[in-house]
Amino acid sequence: MSLDGVVLKSICNELNQLILDGKIDKVYQPENDEVILNIRSKGSNIKLLMSASSNNPRVYVTDSSKSNPANPPMFCMLLRKHIQNGKIIDIEQISMERILKISIQSLNELGDLTTKELIIEIMGKHSNIVLVDKNSNKIIDSIKRVPLSLSSVRQVLPGLEYKLPPSQNKLCPTEINRNDFFNIINRDNKDFKVYKFLYNSFIGLSPLLAREICFISNIDVDKTINSLCDDEKEKLYLGFDKFYTDIKNNNYNPTIVKDSNNYEVISFSCVDLNQFGNLPKIHYDSISVVLEEFYLTRDKVDRIKQKSTDLRKSITTKLERALNKLSKQKQELIEAEKREKFKIYGDLLTANIYQIQKGQVEIDVQNFYSEDLETITIKLDPRLSGSDNAQKYYKKYNKLKSAYELISNQMIKTEEEINYLENILLSLENCIEVNELDEIREELVNEGYLKRSLNKNKKHIKKDTSEPYHFVSSDGYDIFVGKNNKQNDYLTLKFASKEDIWLHTKNIPGSHVIIKSQNKEVPENTIIEAAKLAAYYSKAKMSSNVPVDYTERKYVKKPNGAKPGMVIYDTNSTIYVTPSLDKISKIKKLK
Template sequence: MHFDALTLAAVAAELNTTIRGGRVQQILRPDAHSLGMEIYAEHQRHYLLLSAHPQASRVHLSEQKLRRGMEKDTPLLLLLKKYVRGAILDAIELPVAYERLLALRFEHPEHGSTTLLAEPMGRLSNLILLDAGGRILDVLKRIPPGENAQRVLLPKWVYSYPPAQDKVPPLDDGQPDYYTRLAGVLGAGGRLWRALADGVEGISPTLAREIAWRVTGEADGEANGDAQPGQLLALAAAVQELWQLPQTAGWTPGLALDEEEGVNGFAPYELHFVDDFLPVEGISAAIARFYGEAERDAAGSTDAYAGMRNGVATLIRQAEERVRRQLAALTADEPETGDPAHLRRQAEWLLALNSQVQKGQRELVVPLGDEKLVIRLSADETPVQQAERMFDRAAKLERAAVIIPERRARLETDLLYLDQLQSDLALAQNQPEIASVREALREAGYLRQRPGRQLKIAPDRSQPLRYLSAEGFAIVVGRNARQNEIVTFDEAGLDDLWLHVRDAPGSHVVIRSGGQPVREETMRAAAQLAAYYSRLRGERGVAVAMTRRRFVSRAPGGRPGLVHLRNEETLLVEGVLPGLAEG
């Protein structure tokens, strides 16, 4: 995925709303290609990463505190500590239209103005510190004069912008031949996305494929050299719609998902040509999560499905964050405690006796036989207005008493289900089983349903594991939510023994005893299977609940594999495989 000029524009817009005006508190080198800054702005610390890595150049806010990865201080770092640490980040600008060039201007109380330029341009990436006059103080990658040097980047030299590209601008520049030049981009034929990337400024292959999809319905659509005026206008509209995002601020950042590779990209606009697009809260979050994925290089991983597994893990974490935000919002919406019947009674009496209330009166006392009803009066409202407000609050309390507990219970059930899906993902042994976890997220409403979408990977048709105890009882083990449904509600008899680890997601295990006596060694073996095929694998002293299947029922909420149980007993076992034969 490409960190292109439009992505940089989205990052600049985000930085302007989060860290502009902040004070630089620390500067460090996370690695040989990068600089990190801690900036205090809006009463909180922010961590800015600027990377000139040839394969991963980028600029974004980091979700985690940046750590020093290089012991030696370079001349550039020493100058930054002198001129930038303690300075105010005064301006964040994109000095050249459609170019990957970001300027951060700092004002230091002692040393005055300096500018740090980030050029996240792949193998040509660089970080450059300028003085107030535009002269280079130092640069991360020094470029001396030579036959292959497009620019000289050395201390004491005057900085010059990257060479201009002989391409058509993405937005109409007002020239009378603009559309003629745009039509000329298509003249060579071939893939439309390639023609756009080669012929239009600020268009990366990712952006070009998205434009091609919006124009032709497919990312690999053909460029038509004989395009009719209507087709040319459709192309211009698609290009300009995306490149007007810096003006409209209509950013929709997110992660690109592939069914086989998992998370495989990011963009500040919705991508339609990918398998799935997962919106996130900001472009920095999208970039950070893409580059923060563990074991992105599957060739160096012991897990053959690392990329795909990590992608689905990201989806589950995103869903969990969404549910937790909803729970927090529910708590914020919860009204203050109070007795709605008492409030309603006060409102009724206040309304009935409002003509007796004198100006400036602080309370109304209503004698009710052996007791008195005291109503504190508002100085800012008439008695009628106060009574209406009290009626409204009583109604809100009554509704909240019913709706909020139900909604909270559903959300807490969803968290349990997502926890189960995390366990299912960890236990998945092949692509179909990993894909089934993603599809479970989709069925639960955490991923979009795309019309006409076809799976690249065959559906998961795996069956529960089966073992045979020493006394001849079959033991059936579900390894994910779908299989747990089969084990508990399709295969198990009401008098069979049912087992599951306590307080953790994991497998449903059933001893097909049919109510017959079961030896302790068989119970313990089944409990070990329940512990092994759970998040507590390898742990000692794992608590496993055991009861008859008749005492197990589906939990409210309809999520697969979630149950309630009663009349259970507890076994303590080690989370290792017992010595049982499969069969």
């Protein structure tokens, strides 16, 4: 599912149609590794996204917007200086590599016309965006600087000559003929599977498209090169030639393939993908739309995971401490439960005080609390009198009695804290927007788990309030699912009416779920669907037969002083469901 050289060629073709001769109005850098150019071209405003993200490197035309930092990064300021108000005069792909070069003509400080090249290298963790002076071929700067300490093979630093990434000794598939193809097959590793031979031999070909060439050639992808007969080699060449003839002629058919539930994107390309059989496919007019569909949510989730790493680590550490604390408290409680024997010792010593002599280390007495009246041995402090020894055991009893009550109360608080921290970790998993992450961080500051940032120069920007998930049941009832504690409190305490149905996993951290009852009796099927959502968006997501409590909202209350998202309820029923993505994907989702 990578953005390979073939896909990049279709992107290059699309960009030539959309932004060639366009003027760069604005340059933004919303992320450390991402740049957006606002381009005025052919009477339209177009946003070109370029990302050197390690996980999701890409370049395409986008319709989505991102918030920008209050203070633009240095690379953004450099781009504004060199290419803002410039004209795009050329867009080309280097061979069939995943490298795109955009040439931009602009005036320098002296008013002279200069040409800069913005080079986007899509190479996984080595992806980069490099600004080069065309005349001198010197690097002006890059979004990721690569010094000698990071790479001894190729440095990317201001002032150095720009060099292409090291070649992998592959051939350009658009430049070979029939004889070249057969020469490569006959001299290549005979034990290679056919599709591996293809993507290891030719530039810009991914395993996905290598399999597609095998499919259209009617060749089994798992066959090895040495097992192919001459007819099969001929069919493979004809399929290969047909595939690349379409690419050379810019005949594309941007396609997305979804899973059998038509829910999740499992693959994409700029050509039709026939290897997936009867799985649902969607064809688009634009490769940029395909890439937006595929990458937008993935990139958001990936960046949120990166931004929440410190938060997740902090909460996990606090959770581990709370769990250790609870373990010790349970041990102390077991010790405190043995307190009754010390009261019995005190009573027996008092009853037999006339037998105790000072200096005695133990005494055998008859236990009149036992039905069998057995004899027990009680240890004594030889320095104390019989009365003082009895008082010592009474004091120990009273101390453990007080400790039992104290530890019991402390355990309740510790268990509440563990439940709260587990809910926070679940909320972090549910985050799909940066403002949702900010809400969790703000909540933790308010609850005293994090310190508030003291950055005086930071501008306070009013942030949009995040919104819960919104589903519609098969019976037409609206179902809302909270993603974090703030949303949970809002849904339960402000949004829901008294007659609405409230659901939550039983004694398991999870989201609050609300069914809008519409002043009617909610059908059983809607309750089952809502229960599946409650189980899916909980800690028991991967479990079976998950208990989910449900009741009318009027029976749910928030105790005074309770942490965000924490409520109590009664008059409830319990339903058992098994959550799965399969089942959830069948419930209509609005947002």
